Amino acid sequence: MQKGLLILISGASGTGKGTVCKKFLSEMPETYYSISATTRQPREGETDGVEYFFITVEEFKKKIAEGKFLEYAEVYGNFYGTPLYKIEEHLNRGENVLLEIDTQGALNVMKKIPDGVYIFLLPPSLEELYNRIKNRGTESEEDLRRRLDSARQEIEVGKKYQYAVINDSVDLAVEKIKSIVAAESLKVERQLELFQNFFSKRGALRCQ
Amino acid sequence: MQKGLLILISGASGTGKGTVCKKFLSEMPETYYSISATTRQPREGETDGVEYFFITVEEFKKKIAEGKFLEYAEVYGNFYGTPLYKIEEHLNRGENVLLEIDTQGALNVMKKIPDGVYIFLLPPSLEELYNRIKNRGTESEEDLRRRLDSARQEIEVGKKYQYAVINDSVDLAVEKIKSIVAAESLKVERQLELFQNFFSKRGALRCQ
Numbered sequence: 342m343q344k345g346l347l348i349l350i351s352g353a354s355g356t357g358k359g360t361v362c363k364k365f366l367s368e369m370p371e372t373y374y375s376i377s378a379t380t381r382q383p384r385e386g387e388t389d390g391v392e393y394f395f396i397t398v399e400e401f402k403k404k405i406a407e408g409k410f411l412e413y414a415e416v417y418g419n420f421y422g423t424p425l426y427k428i429e430e431h432l433n434r435g436e437n438v439l440l441e442i443d444t445q446g447a448l449n450v451m452k453k454i455p456d457g458v459y460i461f462l463l464p465p466s467l468e469e470l471y472n473r474i475k476n477r478g479t480e481s482e483e484d485l486r487r488r489l490d491s492a493r494q495e496i497e498v499g500k501k502y503q504y505a506v507i508n509d510s511v512d513l514a515v516e517k518i519k520s521i522v523a524a525e526s527l528k529v530e531r532q533l534e535l536f537q538n539f540f541s542k543r544g545a546l547r548c549q
Numbered sequence: 550m551q552k553g554l555l556i557l558i559s560g561a562s563g564t565g566k567g568t569v570c571k572k573f574l575s576e577m578p579e580t581y582y583s584i585s586a587t588t589r590q591p592r593e594g595e596t597d598g599v600e601y602f603f604i605t606v607e608e609f610k611k612k613i614a615e616g617k618f619l620e621y622a623e624v625y626g627n628f629y630g631t632p633l634y635k636i637e638e639h640l641n642r643g644e645n646v647l648l649e650i651d652t653q654g655a656l657n658v659m660k661k662i663p664d665g666v667y668i669f670l671l672p673p674s675l676e677e678l679y680n681r682i683k684n685r686g687t688e689s690e691e692d693l694r695r696r697l698d699s700a701r702q703e704i705e706v707g708k709k710y711q712y713a714v715i716n717d718s719v720d721l722a723v724e725k726i727k728s729i730v731a732a733e734s735l736k737v738e739r740q741l742e743l744f745q746n747f748f749s750k751r752g753a754l755r756c757q
Binding site (some may be wrong): 369381420426461463466468493496497500501502503504506517519520521524525527528529532533535536539540 | 587647667671674675689701704705707708709710711713714715725727728729731732735736737740741743747749
């Protein structure tokens with residue numbers, strides 16, 4: 342069976358990656374969206390395996406030691422991490438896995454999973470990004486500049502991804518990501534089993 | 550402007566690559582289908598630039614010397630060749646170029662145009678290929694075996710392509726090829742100009 346694809350989507354803040362990922366998942370519901378693991382207590386209404394995987398500190402530390410997180414962090418005394426073990430479970434079942442992650446995290450993932458599909462979302466332009474952030478009206482001119490500077494740096498990192506998709510329209514961006522996923526599944530290196538099957542004993546016998 | 554893609558499609562004989570290419574072109578009419586150049590005289594009804602580019606032996610030999618053919622052959626005293634110069638003209642205009650070529654020719658093209666998109670069409674199975682050829686009813690059992698043997702060898706070469714598409718349905722195969730073409734255009738290495746534009750003076754000024 343063909344292994345699933347790890348699809349990682351990043352983008353500078355304000356690029357709309359959350360909206361794009363949500364729409365992609367609604368159109369490709371067989372995709373597994375990677376859920377973080379945490380050691381904090383579930384809040385009311387939260388379910389294990391929906392918002393988070395809730396595990397104990399001991400379990401979390403054991404998984405760190407075993408290299409079972411793609412990345413993790415400690416925030417206010419609680420651990421949060423992206424569980425590689427869950428991702429691999431789904432990939433091995435032939436399911437695609439979607440991971441929405443910042444550029445810093447993405448560079449680490451690229452090292453650990455070199456055959457992943459790395460997609461960088463771009464705003465139509467820096468001007469457009471400026472306007473989008475400004476129109477929220479929540480930021481001072483100084484904050485705005487700082488955010489744009491960091492967006493510039495993030496976009497520079499975007500060159501290290503395999504694919505760049507401009508999010509000028511959510512529908513179009515999702516269509517493009519679907520094409521990327523379809524094409525990646527058709528790569529020869531991911532389909533070597535298919536070639537082997539052509540030359541299996543059964544196939545050869547039947548053709549003689 | 551983004552350069553066009555060279556899309557090369559091969560497949561063992563009997564895989565239906567002619568039908569697939571024709572349908573692809575009808576759905577993507579802006580694609581330039583590479584036409585061969587020849588030194589033979591145009592027959593009645595043939596037009597220069599439609600069936601062939603008709604050129605003189607002198608012109609043909611000059612182009613050989615200048616390395617302007619992806620490949621060429623002499624058949625019954627006439628030259629036939631795949632004109633690299635025409636292909637490059639269209640690629641530089643930002644147009645995609647489709648090339649339907651056998652596996653031997655394809656390996657040569659890969660060396661000359663390493664950033665091309667190489668797609669190998671597969672029959673659903675060797676059995677299916679056997680049946681397709683057999684149902685034509687024109688081949689002896691020995692010819693049939695010979696064709697299957699050569700198909701096996703060609704399929705082995707298929708592993709050197711980037712993408713493998715099973716032609717179980719022409720419509721599905723064309724959809725897959727369209728996804729591959731869309732995805733390839735979104736590769737970061739093909740869009741470096743886009744990244745540069747983000748940091749052009751004009752963009753920077755407007756954002757401050």
